[in-house]
Amino acid sequence: xxxxxxxxxxxxxxxxxxxxxxxxxxxxxxxxxxxxxxxxxxxxxxxxxxxxxxxxxxxxxxxxxxxxxxxxxxxxxxxxxxxxxxxxxxxxxxxxxxxxxxxxxxxxxxxxxxxxxxxxxxxxxxxxxxxxxxxxxxxxxxxxxxxxxxxxxxxxxxxxxxxxxxxxxxxxx
Amino acid sequence: xxxxxxxxxxxxxxxxxxxxxxxxxxxxxxxxxxxxxxxxxxxxxxxxxxxxxxxxxxxxxxxxxxxxxxxxxxxxxxxxxxxxxxxxxxxxxxxxxxxxxxxxxxxxxxxxxxxxxxxxxxxxxxxxxxxxxxxxxxxxxxxxxxxxxxxxxxxxxxxxxxxxxxxxxxxxxxxxxxxxxxxxxxxxxxxxxxxxxxxxxxxxxxxxxxxxxxxxxxxxxxxxxxxxxxxxxxxxxxxxxxxxxxxxxxxxxxxxxxxxxxxxxxxxxxxxxxxxxxxxxxxxxxxxxxxxxxxxxxxxxxxxxxxxxxxxxxxxxxxxxxxxxxxxxxxxxxxxxxxxxxxxxxxxxxxxxxxxxxxxxxxxxxxxxxxxxxxxxxxxxxxxxxxxxxxxxxxxxxxxxxxxxxxxxxxxxxxxxxxxxxxxxxxxxxxxxxxxxxxxxxxxxxxxxxxxxxxxxxxxxxxxxxxxxxxxxxxxxxxxxxxxxxxxxxxxxxxxxxxxxxxxxxxxxxxxxxxxxxxxxxxxxxxxxxxxxxxxxxxxxxxxxxxxxxxxxxxxxxxxxxxxxxxxxxxxxxxxxxxxxxxxxxxxxxxxxxxxxxxxxxxxxxxxxxxxxxxxxxxxxxxxxxxxxxxxxxx
Numbered sequence: 001x002x003x004x005x006x007x008x009x010x011x012x013x014x015x016x017x018x019x020x021x022x023x024x025x026x027x028x029x030x031x032x033x034x035x036x037x038x039x040x041x042x043x044x045x046x047x048x049x050x051x052x053x054x055x056x057x058x059x060x061x062x063x064x065x066x067x068x069x070x071x072x073x074x075x076x077x078x079x080x081x082x083x084x085x086x087x088x089x090x091x092x093x094x095x096x097x098x099x100x101x102x103x104x105x106x107x108x109x110x111x112x113x114x115x116x117x118x119x120x121x122x123x124x125x126x127x128x129x130x131x132x133x134x135x136x137x138x139x140x141x142x143x144x145x146x147x148x149x150x151x152x153x154x155x156x157x158x159x160x161x162x163x164x165x166x167x168x169x170x171x172x173x
Numbered sequence: 174x175x176x177x178x179x180x181x182x183x184x185x186x187x188x189x190x191x192x193x194x195x196x197x198x199x200x201x202x203x204x205x206x207x208x209x210x211x212x213x214x215x216x217x218x219x220x221x222x223x224x225x226x227x228x229x230x231x232x233x234x235x236x237x238x239x240x241x242x243x244x245x246x247x248x249x250x251x252x253x254x255x256x257x258x259x260x261x262x263x264x265x266x267x268x269x270x271x272x273x274x275x276x277x278x279x280x281x282x283x284x285x286x287x288x289x290x291x292x293x294x295x296x297x298x299x300x301x302x303x304x305x306x307x308x309x310x311x312x313x314x315x316x317x318x319x320x321x322x323x324x325x326x327x328x329x330x331x332x333x334x335x336x337x338x339x340x341x342x343x344x345x346x347x348x349x350x351x352x353x354x355x356x357x358x359x360x361x362x363x364x365x366x367x368x369x370x371x372x373x374x375x376x377x378x379x380x381x382x383x384x385x386x387x388x389x390x391x392x393x394x395x396x397x398x399x400x401x402x403x404x405x406x407x408x409x410x411x412x413x414x415x416x417x418x419x420x421x422x423x424x425x426x427x428x429x430x431x432x433x434x435x436x437x438x439x440x441x442x443x444x445x446x447x448x449x450x451x452x453x454x455x456x457x458x459x460x461x462x463x464x465x466x467x468x469x470x471x472x473x474x475x476x477x478x479x480x481x482x483x484x485x486x487x488x489x490x491x492x493x494x495x496x497x498x499x500x501x502x503x504x505x506x507x508x509x510x511x512x513x514x515x516x517x518x519x520x521x522x523x524x525x526x527x528x529x530x531x532x533x534x535x536x537x538x539x540x541x542x543x544x545x546x547x548x549x550x551x552x553x554x555x556x557x558x559x560x561x562x563x564x565x566x567x568x569x570x571x572x573x574x575x576x577x578x579x580x581x582x583x584x585x586x587x588x589x590x591x592x593x594x595x596x597x598x599x600x601x602x603x604x605x606x607x608x609x610x611x612x613x614x615x616x617x618x619x620x621x622x623x624x625x626x627x628x629x630x631x632x633x634x635x636x637x638x639x640x641x642x643x644x645x646x647x648x649x650x651x652x653x654x655x656x657x658x659x660x661x662x663x664x665x666x667x668x669x670x671x672x673x674x675x676x677x678x679x680x681x682x683x684x685x686x687x688x689x690x691x692x693x694x695x696x697x698x699x700x701x702x703x704x705x706x707x708x709x710x711x712x713x714x715x716x717x718x719x720x721x722x723x724x725x726x727x728x729x730x731x732x733x734x735x736x737x738x739x740x741x742x743x744x745x746x747x748x749x750x751x752x753x754x755x756x757x758x759x760x761x762x763x764x765x766x767x768x769x770x771x772x773x774x775x776x777x778x779x780x781x782x783x784x785x786x787x788x789x790x791x792x793x794x795x796x797x798x799x800x801x802x803x804x805x806x807x808x
Contacts, residue, residue: 047676047785049764050722051771059764059777059785066777066785068765096767103767156768163769 016138017118022111022147023090026078029147031140034113036152038091038102043083053162060089060104067091069104075155084108095153096165103156114147116140124148187250187290187307189297198298201242205291209284211235214487216280217494223272232280233262239287251290254311257318258283264322276321281491283314418517420477428477431470438463475662479514482560482567485523486511489531493556496535503542503553504535510560515567516662519639523569523659526635530571530655531556533629538575538653548650550574566641567661572654578647583607605645609633610743637742639663640683668759668778670786671737671750674724677786678750679759679778684791686738686745688753694736703799706736706747713738713747714799721797741791748794757781761788773797 020031041062046069048058055074059066069089073081086109094103124136135154140147156162189198215232219225240255258280264270289309296302441459445451486508497504515523539545539554546552559570580601587593587607607613608629632655636643641659660666668679695707696715704715719730730751737748759778764770764787775790 045784047777047787049770049774049787050724056768059787061779061783061785064779066762066764066779068767094767099766101765101767103765159768165766165769 013118013121016121016149017116020114020116020140020142020147020149021090022114022142023107024109024111025073025076025107028078029111029142029145030072030107031114031116031142031147031149032090032092032105032152033149036092036094038093040110041089041091041104043087043089043106053159056162057106062091062102062104065102067102067104069106070155071106072155073106073108082108086110092152094156096156103152105152114140114142116142116147116149121149184308184310184312185250185253187248187293187309189294189304190247191304193246193298195298198246198294201246201248202291202295202298204242205239205287208235208239209288209291210484210487212239212280212284212287213491216277216284217490219272219280220274220277220494226266229262229265229272233259233266236262248290248294250307250309250311251287254283254287254315257315257322261318261322270321279314279317279321283318286311286314418477424473424477428470428473431466431473434466435463435470438466475664476514478516478518478662478664480517480520481512482515482520482523482569483511485520485527486558486560488524489527489558492528493531493535496532497539497554500535501541502535502539504539505553505555506531507555507557509557513560513562513567514661515560515659516664518663519567519659519661522635522639526632526657527558527569527571529629529632534571534573534575534653538573538577540576562661563658565661566658569657569659570654571657572652574652577649577651577653578605578608578645579649580604580647586613602644605647606643608645609643640666640681663761665758665760666788668757668786668788669737670754670757670780671718671735672752672754673718673722673750674727677754677780677784678718679757679780679786679788680737680739680748681788681791682756684739684741686740688735688737691733691736691749708738708747711745713745715747715749716794716797716799717749719749719751739791739794741795744795746795759786759788 019034021034021037022029022031024030044060046058046060049056049068052058055071057069057071059068071081087106088110089104089106090110091102091104093100095101120141121138122140124139135151135158136148137151138149140149157164212232212235215228215235218228219232222228236255236259240252240259243249243252243255261270261276261279265272265276270276286309290307293302293307293309297304297307438459442456442463445456445459490506490508493504493506534556539556540548540550542552545554554573554575556571556573559568559572561568583604584593584599587604588595590613592607592610592613593599609632610630613630633643636657636659639659640663641657644656644658645653646656647653667682669682669685671678671680689708696704697707698704704717705712706715715736719734732752734749734751735753737750737753739746739748757780759780761776761778764774764777771793773790773793774787775793776788777785778788780786
């Protein structure tokens with residue numbers, strides 16, 4: 001069967017396949033590669049940082065280490081963030097320049113870990129330039145539902161409201 | 174004396190083999206840097222006392238170790254040069270050769286060449302440069318050394334001839350770019366650092382010169398044309414690029430012991446909590462024990478980051494020597510407190526300001542030998558560096574016995590630059606601090622202002638970045654002393670914790686002047702909306718933190734808040750916070766480095782309640798462009 005143009009070529013698709021941690025944001029399903037996840041913690045007290053965009057909720061103390069936390073619901077422009085007892089923070093490894101850093105993502109609720117196979121992955125439809133969805137790379141079908149697979153490395157990097165950290169500037173200078 | 178194989182005299186290119194074990198090379202580099210430091214110290218010591226057998230031994234061993242390590246990695250270019258030097262020193266060890274300033278000069282040059290090799294190897298092994306064959310000319314240097322070694326065999330000879338040789342040497346040294354062909358001794362094309370060009374051989378070298386037939390030896394003239402590789406300031410680069418740490422075994426043992434104690438204390442607590450009939454005070458006692466151990470553990474862990482300041486101070490010795498020789502001044506550097514320990518990060522940042530101060534002292538502080546004698550001072554000037562601990566700080570005093578600062582001229586200059594109103598009175602301390610201001614030094618005719626000032630603002634900036642302070646004392650005709658006070662570590666600061674809008678923030682205590690109740694002073698709103706606080710005749714701009722942090726959805730504080738005066742970069746500003754919460758020693762942490770925060774937030778700290786407190790940067794706060802009362806505009 002010839003693949004329609006919309007489909008990923010096989011190597012890219014094979015690369016995107018694997019285990020994903022899925023979670024719920026405003027009723028919709030999302031997923032991030034499980035290898036990007038360091039741990040999942042309950043919502044704890046967040047120290048806000050003044051003069052930052054709203055979705056940058058602040059920093060938390062993760063066993064003595066300071067980790068920034070962003071609200072994924074607000075970041076993706078989903079309405080009405082409500083905090084429930086299922087709200088939690090996924091601590092992820094993200095790539096900043098050459099270094100790997102920790103960042104927390106606030107999500108409404110966790111779903112489960114899925115094995116997503118290459119044939120279930122499709123590239124995200126073109127939402128048009130400048131949308132808030134440039135970090136949705138692929139869509140996947142899992143148990144009859146569509147999950148948006150996020151590229152979390154790009155969530156911070158592609159944001160014009162946030163400046164890259166000094167370390168990256170120094171490295172690129 | 175070991176024979177030198179002929180084939181090792183010529184140029185040998187250095188090539189790093191592809192299958193070289195990176196770890197081994199890194200070990201070699203870190204060890205090599207240590208040996209190079211020993212060599213430099215040893216050579217400088219020998220210059221003062223050429224008969225010091227122990228000094229010669231130390232040097233010999235250093236070159237020997239160097240040679241051995243390089244040979245092991247088959248770095249023939251490096252090991253052959255080290256081998257030549259080793260042979261030279263062996264001659265000295267067996268009294269066949271008299272150490273004099275020319276030999277010291279050669280040792281130092283060889284050392285610089287070796288260092289250049291090490292720099293290259295490091296750059297290639299760390300991937301900063303592509304792997305390539307390194308061509309650093311060594312043949313001429315090796316030839317010189319060989320000449321020295323062989324000349325040493327015919328010790329007693331024609332003095333006149335010898336003097337002629339050394340005169341030639343001296344002459345050629347002054348024009349190191351184009352050495353005359355008949356003085357191949359100096360044609361060693363050692364790359365000279367811009368700051369430390371070839372040093373003219375002191376005139377008295379002739380007296381101590383070993384006899385030698387002044388026959389020119391084979392030297393490749395091509396070498397002279399070879400462009401000297403750019404060295405930049407790499408002479409003063411220490412081995413910090415490799416992040417290996419040498420830790421005193423004593424400290425390491427202590428750490429291991431403490432970890433053991435920690436485990437015992439922990440199991441005691443687990444036991445006492447789990448068994449039903451243990452009284453509270455036994456638990457409390459065990460917890461006390463745990464607290465003691467964890468504090469001790471922290472102290473030991475911190476002390477591992479501490480290193481003696483020795484290496485940094487010793488680097489200054491070479492600098493002072495080279496600078497003095499360049500200017501025909503006589504300077505001796507006296508070091509005190511080399512074992513004083515300070516945090517690694519602080520040590521690394523101390524080199525630059527110290528080098529600046531030494532340069533200033535030699536350039537402008539110490540007079541010409543004749544002028545000194547006229548003033549009744551010894552012809553050789555003394556620069557002293559003292560390092561010691563005092564009340565949680567490290568204090569470094571850099572003093573010279575030169576001409577001192579000229580207060581009148583500083584005053585004139587300050588007035589002409591507009592830093593000072595003509596006719597206004599100023600304390601001597603404040604006046605001298607003027608030379609630290611940026612612009613003071615870079616202005617025209619700076620060298621005429623009693624000297625000092627070149628780059629002093631750089632020193633000030635460096636020291637301020639280390640959260641330190643500088644104090645200047647000067648007596649005309651007797652010298653100047655700069656006193657640097659620096660925190661022992663950059664990782665811990667004394668913080669003042671303030672509350673703003675329900676959150677806690679930390680201000681570094683060293684930048685906080687005072688705090689007072691808003692009712693005790695007058696706040697005036699200027700036309701345009703800016704507010705100033707009038708405090709003892711001084712008008713300070715007011716920064717309302719609540720407004721600046723854009724806290725809108727919280728009820729106003731119950732009380733009037735508190736005014737805090739902060740000072741940084743010589744500027745003062747008044748902050749209005751909601752409350753003062755307390756003082757705490759805090760460990761500075763970064764905020765995750767995922768994105769950049771507002772510049773006024775310089776980091777974070779874990780506070781007593783387990784939450785993160787943001788550390789405010791006083792420098793950013795005083796330099797903030799004050800907007801008109803934001804809240805008023807918003808409502």
